[in-house]
Amino acid sequence: MKPALILAALLLFAVPAIAHHSFSAEFDINKPVKVTGKLSSMRWSNPHAWIYIDVETDGKVVTWAFETATANALYRRGWRKEDLEPGTVVTAEGWHARNGSPTANTSSITLPDGRRLFAGSAPNEGGAPR
């Protein structure tokens, strides 16, 4: 399978950063968001990690907060601090908070070279080790 097709297939499998609370209460699946901006910081915290992205629109900068799975889950999927340096231009996709604030639940982060880092929970977690 060509890489482009793999990525297209992965898009179909993107799921929110499932964890310990009701996502439908906080985020609106009917409001997908996609923003591009400079990564300002990342918070490797629990029960969720957070990625903050400065998004400039019409000369005004708004800092978006993208929630991901637990820091542990990201670590086990290969995420490392050095992969996400402040200043990196990233495109983040997810679902907008119901309260309209610049907050979202993350499905993926795309790096400048096109690679996508998946931030949501994988329902296959706990499957037999490969």
Next chain:
Amino acid sequence: MMTRLFLALLVASMPAIDVAAQAPAAAPAGPVRRLPDGKPDLNGFFQSDHGGANWGLEAHKETFTGGGRGVIIDPPDKKLPYQPWAAAERASRNRPERGYDDPTAHCFVGGVPRSLYVPAPVHIFQTAEAVVFLHERMAWRLVSLSRKEHLPDTLRLWQGDSIGRWEGDTLIVETKNLNGKSWLNEVGDVISHAATVVERFTPVNADRITYQATVTDLNVYTRPWTIEMPLNRQPGEMLEVACLEDNQDLQHLKDVRDEFRRNNSK
């Protein structure tokens, strides 16, 4: 490094939804690990192939949280045998303004049996006297293998009181004294303080345990019901999830609830 990272993420992400919707592959039969006394050795780092149980024990289509294959093996229709009041409560809990009421949103422990199918691993320690479950969300449960009677009825606990015994190669754990505050998952499946949960841990090979839990709770259901899923040995080791460290979601969930109350109090 980045290639490795990408491949890791690719593997972690690809099977997401379709795997959740399907039954796990049959376990290849094989010798189980044993302790010197001949008992099965359950020690190790495991995670359940939960099949979306934390977002519905019954089979459910993908919504916001991915699909679920359904983990109920009894009753035969694979539906929870709710009493009418409890079905109504479950429907209420699944509304956005009730998200704040899920105890795990406040970082309380998941309870029994939910702790085994929240999407987080568990480390099992086993001795001749006890089996201890260490849950990554910084909770534990000790199963006594020597005590014969449960704690006094007045003592009520999030994880209940668990007593275990071996029956052949199956560890059978009976849990009572639950506090009735837990939800069975994020969509609000119901369990009360009157429940008795009987879990069966049966190793089927060196790296897989078949997990079953039978819930008898006649306050809530018309008959007992049973779920089943595999626990698979995992690479790596237990880390920590300090849930209270940065639980920003709780305020968001409270805002949703408070807004609902404001809009419906007039």
